[in-house]
């Protein structure tokens with residue numbers, strides 16, 4: 001029987017006021033970051049290098065009771081949220097008889113317990129043992145072959161947001177496979193943009209929120225965009241080009257976890273670990289532009305958002321255009337499954353720690369917030 005909504009709210013609010021989370025026993029401590037809570041065994045991260053407080057103020061990552069204490073064990077998890085920002089899976093590249101590029105990806109569904117906040121374990125279902133799954137990256141028009149093996153305990157699939165035949169859709173009868181089975185999805189990388197994939201087994205929200213999703217980025221092919229201006233824009237997005245290397249590109253998957261099975265999230269994050277980028281700010285070279293591939297894979301909550309402090313950005317909804325669909329904004333929202341590309345620069349800014357977070361304050365306080373550590377890099 002469903003809980004009355006007032007009790008569900010109390011459960012979530014309880015975490016914010018220093019309550020103990022039933023599923024994991026971790027404490028949202030009412031202590032400044034850097035001082036361990038009583039009985040807390042994990043090691044504590046202090047301020048990181050260049051991120052310093054303005055004298056007379058609290059440290060920029062110090063939100064008192066609003067941040068988890070300690071750190072998760074990345075080695076045990078088998079992935080580091082920071083490393084996932086730039087971990088592109090471009091597949092194994094070969095040539096088709098017609099000269100086109102074929103990219104082959106190997107994806108395995110496995111059950112795996114992961115630590116999503118210090119001391120909070122979550123029985124995830126994963127693609128390749130990580131949440132989010134690999135960031136699959138290709139160039140517009142490539143042929144993609146995804147060899148999918150289900151070594152998990154439930155039927156699973158890979159449903160890509162992209163252009164493909166119905167029989168490659170990852171729904172029942174089209175690549176939804178039982179444990180022990182294998183399926184090969186094959187289609188062309190179209191359209192260019194910032195996309196996603198996820199399991200499409202039922203019940204959908206359970207398979208999704210268990211961790212079965214990832215980003216799917218298709219870079220525009222300059223040859224398909226004939227005017228010089230378009231080709232230049234395409235080249236700046238195309239991984240491996242000189243123009244692309246100028247950019248600091250980051251893949252951010254916004255997600256959340258329902259740790260007590262009440263169909264509401266107890267923790268929110270970018271790349272899975274709550275508050276990770278508060279404790280480990282993302283280092284940004286002030287002189288180089290930033291491009292964020294932002295994907296919303298939050299389940300249960302209808303909307304998510306991204307808000308940047310002290311700066312504005314251009315936004316490309318779905319990433320399917322070469323010119324922005326929104327210019328000079330500091331907040332965008334995405335519904336479930338929506339995604340886009342953010343482009344920004346700190347070139348005219350002074351160095352410092354610039355915060356980003358969901359503007360749903362509750363999501364931010366429960367993990368979805370982080371810092372850009374904008375620094376001067378000697379050239």
Ligand SMILES: [Cu+2]
Pocket residue numbers: 125154155156157199200201207208212
């Ligand atoms: Cu599944």
